[in-house]
Amino acid sequence: MSCYITKEMASNALRDMQAFYSSLTGVYEQYDISIEEDLGRRNMLMSSLQEKMFAKQISNVYPMTRSDGKTGEPDIIIPELNSELECKLT
Secondary structure, three states, X not given: OOOOOOHHHHHHHHHHHHHHHHHHHHHHHHOOXXXXXOHHHHHHHHHHHHHXXXXXXXXXXXXXXXXXXXXXXXXXXXXXXXXXXXXXXX
């Protein structure tokens, strides 16, 4: 089995996710809404971002990597490895 996600790649993806979450929290606060009180919506938004950020990192090594978010499709597809990844936000 190939290792296609390094610790550095994961750190970069998580850093980008944290930056997005900080921005998202700011937008919600501008409208007097707490993103923390709506876990379903928060998880939906962050789950989609997680797929994009990890696909972006993997594409630095495997340029054909993609994540399109379509229902019923794998979260991340790495054609060069004939591999698919499912992401879970916990």
